[in-house]
Amino acid sequence: MVKKVEIPEDLQQIARFAKAMSHPVRVYILKKLSTRNSCCYSGDLVDELPIGRSALSQHLKELKHAGLIQGEIEAPFIKYCINKENWAKLNDAFHDYLNFEHEEIKI
Amino acid sequence: MVKKVEIPEDLQQIARFAKAMSHPVRVYILKKLSTRNSCCYSGDLVDELPIGRSALSQHLKELKHAGLIQGEIEAPFIKYCINKENWAKLNDAFHDYLNFEHEEIKI
DNA sequence: TAAACATTTCGCAAAATTACGAAATAGAAA
DNA sequence: TTTCTATTTCGTAATTTTGCGAAATGTTTA
Numbered sequence: 248m249v250k251k252v253e254i255p256e257d258l259q260q261i262a263r264f265a266k267a268m269s270h271p272v273r274v275y276i277l278k279k280l281s282t283r284n285s286c287c288y289s290g291d292l293v294d295e296l297p298i299g300r301s302a303l304s305q306h307l308k309e310l311k312h313a314g315l316i317q318g319e320i321e322a323p324f325i326k327y328c329i330n331k332e333n334w335a336k337l338n339d340a341f342h343d344y345l346n347f348e349h350e351e352i353k354i
Numbered sequence: 355m356v357k358k359v360e361i362p363e364d365l366q367q368i369a370r371f372a373k374a375m376s377h378p379v380r381v382y383i384l385k386k387l388s389t390r391n392s393c394c395y396s397g398d399l400v401d402e403l404p405i406g407r408s409a410l411s412q413h414l415k416e417l418k419h420a421g422l423i424q425g426e427i428e429a430p431f432i433k434y435c436i437n438k439e440n441w442a443k444l445n446d447a448f449h450d451y452l453n454f455e456h457e458e459i460k461i
Numbered sequence: 462t463a464a465a466c467a468t469t470t471c472g473c474a475a476a477a478t479t480a481c482g483a484a485a486t487a488g489a490a491a
Numbered sequence: 492t493t494t495c496t497a498t499t500t501c502g503t504a505a506t507t508t509t510g511c512g513a514a515a516t517g518t519t520t521a
Contacts, residue, residue, distance in 0.1 A: 252402045254378045262381045268372035270509085271361045278365060278451065289468060295359045302510045304469055309508095323467050323518045338452050344385065345445050377479085396498060409480050411499055416478095429488050430497050463521085470515070478507065485500070491493080 261344050264337045267313035272296055272306050277329070280316060286328040368451050371444045374420035379403055379413050384436070387423060393435035 268274050276292060279285065293303050307327060310316045314333040318325045375381050383399060386392065400410050414434060417423045421440040425432045 251404055252382075253404070254382050258381045258385060259378045262376055262378040265372040265375035265381070266377075269369055269376045270373075271366045271369040274365045274369045274372070274451075275359075275361050281453065290466095293468095297358055297360070298509090299511060300468070301470080301512075305509075308469085320518095325468065341448055341452060344381075345448060346388065397496095400498095405479090406481060407498070408482075408500080412479075415499085427488090430495095432498065465520075466518080468516085468518105471513085473511085474509100476507100476509080479505085481503085483501085486498085488496085488498105490495075 257340065257343070261340055263313065264340060267310060267315055270306065272298060272303070273310055276306065276310060277315060280327065280329040281334055284329070286326050288324045288326060290324070364447065364450070368447055370420065371447060374417060374422055377413065379405060379410070380417055383413065383417060384422060387434065387436040388441055391436070393433050395431045395433060397431070
């Protein structure tokens with residue numbers, strides 16, 4: 248008897264978060280913004296990273312769309328910061344998914 | 355003065371691990387195999403999951419290629435298990451990357 | 462107002478991902 | 492040996508990802 252399973256929402260959420268982190272540039276940006284609550288401008292990143300402005304812009308858009316960062320207009324710049332609430336959700340989700348305690352089941 | 359940065363290896367590794375986890379089916383498989391050191395067959399998975407055999411096979415191949423699972427022939431089946439060593443590396447990498455302690459810098 | 466600046470959006474192309482069914486492979490059972 | 496079973500590989504197609512340069516947007520400065 249076959250019992251097809253709808254993949255649980257928490258695992259689907261892990262996959263969405265993982266997808267947001269599946270490119271080195273996005274991992275770099277998230278690391279930078281999540282460390283010491285720092286923020287930065289697109290221009291800072293384009294100077295550091297080995298990609299052009301429009302490609303960077305798309306990565307920022309994707310992270311924004313995933314809810315992991317947010318941009319605040321500080322003309323003529325846009326200041327990007329981590330979205331603390333959702334970053335915490337990502338942390339919690341991975342914490343639950345991975346077994347950091349490495350607990351062994353003891354009988 | 356522009357200082358282009360080569361993205362550090364540890365962040366690139368996070369991106370590779372995240373990519374392996376960027377599809378719900380693969381998240382499901384890793385969860386299943388990493389919990390209670392269980393192993394399973396391709397046939398078990400294809401009965402549970404909403405994809406066909408060949409698509410599943412490709413996901414298994416991808417996880418194998420990422421080093422996260424390994425297959426052992428147990429004819430006529432192939433028994434898939436988590437690769438404990440690399441799964442531990444993934445755990446450590448995410449543990450370092452994410453800030454699970456949520457420590458605040460206190461002055 | 463015009464020129465300069467920061468960033469995004471558009472249009473495009475190359476490459477990767479995802480999925481399927483058919484065919485291939487390999488071992489087990491008859 | 493032939494047949495069955497479990498799984499993978501192949502060929503193909505649709506979709507997504509990634510990146511670039513050019514053009515557009517909006518703001519500041521001259």
